[in-house]
């Protein structure tokens with residue numbers, strides 16, 4: 176239990192087309208157990224004790240959202256996103272009242288398996304350290320870097336390598352400032368932390384479960400279904416606190 180006085184808003188970027196999934200509809204609207212991935216993700220977020228509401232960032236061409244249960248959910252607002260994920264995240268952030276919501280979390284619509292315990296630990300970390308952080312997982316394989324466009328390997332120091340996951344949690348005003356500055360300086364931003372780092376803000380790494388996968392390629396859908404089922408079984412047996 177977090178026992179927090181405040182509850183938080185989560186910006187959920189869901190305006191992508193899911194090219195790498197090779198499906199006819201955007202991947203966030205593919206279904207698992209008769210619910211869209213977006214519904215699974217938002218339900219997972221809104222069922223967390225410290226999350227009050229979500230802002231879902233949709234494509235201007237989105238023709239699916241209105242048919243989901245989320246369209247009538249009072250804890251859900253929507254805004255229109257942009258060309259890249261970073262543009263969509265910024266649109267979501269700018270729709271917030273930073274005075275009312277001094278902290279914000281950003282979580283990919285394509286990550287329905289995120290665990291409540293990991294969200295709790297991220298929130299605890301950020302409030303305790305008074306700076307932002309991200310859920311992350313230490314890499315398990317030896318990591319190589321290709322050289323000058325050639326597939327010639329250079330081995331990296333594995334002990335210092337992490338997979339960045341989401342949610343990522345930062346102070347709302349600082350995150351808007353950092354992303355806006357990065358875009359103005361043509362800095363490539365693929366997650367919120369990269370913008371904060373570029374702006375000189377600290378971004379902590381909070382160790383998280385490896386089953387918080389991002390559904391990206393076709394084989395990920397079956398894996399996500401398996402993980403969600405396992406989490407459901409473990410939760411009902413008490414083996415997993417969500």
Ligand SMILES: Nc1ccn([C@@H]2O[C@H](COP(=O)(O)OP(=O)(O)OP(=O)(O)O)[C@@H](O)[C@H]2O)c(=O)n1
Pocket residue numbers: 187188189190191192193194195196202203232256257258259260261263264283284285286389390391
């Ligand atoms: N312009 C964009 C691009 C992506 N996203 C969202 O950002 C999250 C992570 O991005 P990614 O996994 O890359 O999704 P897509 O961009 O849809 O996938 P692809 O790169 O295969 O097209 C997804 O929930 C996606 O909907 C977004 O809101 N706006």
Ligand SMILES: C[C@](O)(CO)[C@H](O)COP(=O)(O)O
Pocket residue numbers: 260283338339340341365366367389
């Ligand atoms: C934000 C993210 O999920 C962290 O790993 C990742 O950077 C998103 O990348 P994508 O190419 O937009 O899926």
